[in-house]
Amino acid sequence: MTATVSAAALGLDVDKLFAARLMAARARPYLATALFALHVAESRDVPTMAVDAHWRCYVSPGFVSRTPVEDLAGVWVHEVSHLLRDHHGRSARYAKRHGLTGPAEQLRMNIAADCEINDDVYGDGLVCPEGAVVPADLELPAGELMEDYLGRFRLGQLTEHLAWLDCGSGADGRPRPWDLGPDGAHGLSRQERDAVRFRVAEGIAGRPGNAPEGWRRWAEEAFHPPQPWRELLGAAVRSAASGGGVGQDYSYGRPARRSVSLPGIVLPSLRRRPPRVAVVVDTSGSVSDAELGSALLEVAAIARAVGGRRDLVTVLSCDAAVGTVHPLCKAEGIPLIGGGGTDMREGFTAALRTRPDVIVALTDGQTPWPSAKPPCRTVVGLFPRGTPRWAEKDPGYEPPPGPPAWARVVTIG
Incomplete structure (x- = not known):
């Protein structure tokens, strides 16, 4: 992509600014795609250089004039790092979760984002610009994320010089007042922004060892973004529990309206009741204690997902056979017994005896599955497993089959 400059940018030393960008691209070649994707716009309201979510870079002419090219190269890399690491989206989500408002919290989020970037971005041909904040300045450890830093410091004496x-x-x-907004000129679409991020991540992953640890971690997450699995699992259970036919039965408690057309005959009406849920927990030896603890937390979350009726949730522990069936009183009081092999067919058979509307299986997936689709909705919470190390050198190794197609699958963790 080719960056252009706004027509109003008459006072901006474009040659110096673009020479600095070229220096930045040579020092960090894996960021070149992102650096040249930025559109430059002059702004006398910006203290130094700033970016918006649409990949526009606002530049102060005075700042460019008084700053050495080597320092400007470092600022280029710093600003594009905010966009690649989605600091605007992450900050907005963090602020919403924690109820953060006002200019003070805005500054604090900017400082935390800078600490995430600056701890390992400079050196090896890239000069650290004057005034750049690093975690050590705030007596914080290096190598953490913006969200971690936000929980570790408050504005005070250590941050006065960063106002x-x-x-x-x-x-x-x-x-900001100077933002051109989503409808302004030269902004990148969401698809274009994602394409830039992917190409940068591809460049980092393709040349391992050339990028700092923070960038390698970012590239790995760009290829395999973490799932909000707890929300996905709850949504899957709610969707299954509210599907057609779930929790429905005929009742004479309220006669059907059609009874008026049949004198002397009372017809039952179709009434909706809270759904019954059977939770089958894999307690085989391949499931860790931490995962079993996580499973118990999910049992409590499942009860909330179906309206808080714990009396309608049944928990079964299952390895090669099924242990005791427990009605749910409180999740931490349920014993999970097992430790042998895994056979989810036994778990499903026992679960169906409780006449559930929904079956939720929490398992690592290393198990045979029922050959036929159960007569109720099914959700599988899957503890992820990689390929065993010994299997990497075994050409005859075949990974276990995944959950069947009739189940709604959510990866846990």
Whole structure:
């Protein structure tokens, strides 16, 4: 992609600015695609350089004039790092979860995002710009994420000298007066932004060892983004529990309206009742204690997902056979007994005896599955497993079959 400059940028030393960008691309070649995707716009309201979520870079002419090219190269890399690491989206989500508002919290999020970037981005041909904040300045450890830093410091004496800091809405998700907005000129679409991130991640992954640990971690997550599995599991259970036919039965408690057309005959009406849920927990030896603990937390979450009726949730522990069937009183009081092999067919057979509307299986998936689809909705919470090390050198190794197609699958963790 080719960056252009706004027509109003008459006072901006474009040659110096673009020479610095070229220096940045040579020092960090894996970021070149992102650096040249930025559109430059002059702004005298910006303290130094700032970015928005649409990949525009707002530049102060005075800052460019008084800053050495080597320092400008470092600022280029810093600003594009905010966008690649989605600091605007992450900051907005963090602020919403924790109820953070106001300019003080805006500054704090900008400082935390800078600490995530600056701890390992400089050196090896890239100069650290004057005034760049690093975790050590705030007596914080290096190598952590923005969200971790936000929980570790408050504004005070250590941050007084950073009151001027403003990397734009691309760093904290809050609009600025100088932002051109989503409908402004030269902004990248969401698809274009994702394409840039993917190409950068591909460049980092393709040349391992050339990028700092923070960038390698980012590239790995770009290829395999973490799933909000707890929300997905709850949504899957709610969807299954509210599907057609689930929790429905005929009742004479309220006669059907059609009874008026049949004198002397009372017809039952179809009434909806809270759904019954059977939770089958894999307690085989391949499931760790930590995963069993996580399973118990999910049992409590499943009860909330179906309206809080714990009396309608049944828990079964299953390895090669099924242990005791427990009605749910409180999740931490349920003994999970097992430790042998795994056979989810036994678990499903026992679960169906409780006449559930939904079966939820929490398992690592290393098990045979029922050959036929159960007569109720099924959700599988899957503890992820990689390929065993010994199997990497075994050409005859075949991974166990995954959950059947008739189950709704959510990866846990």
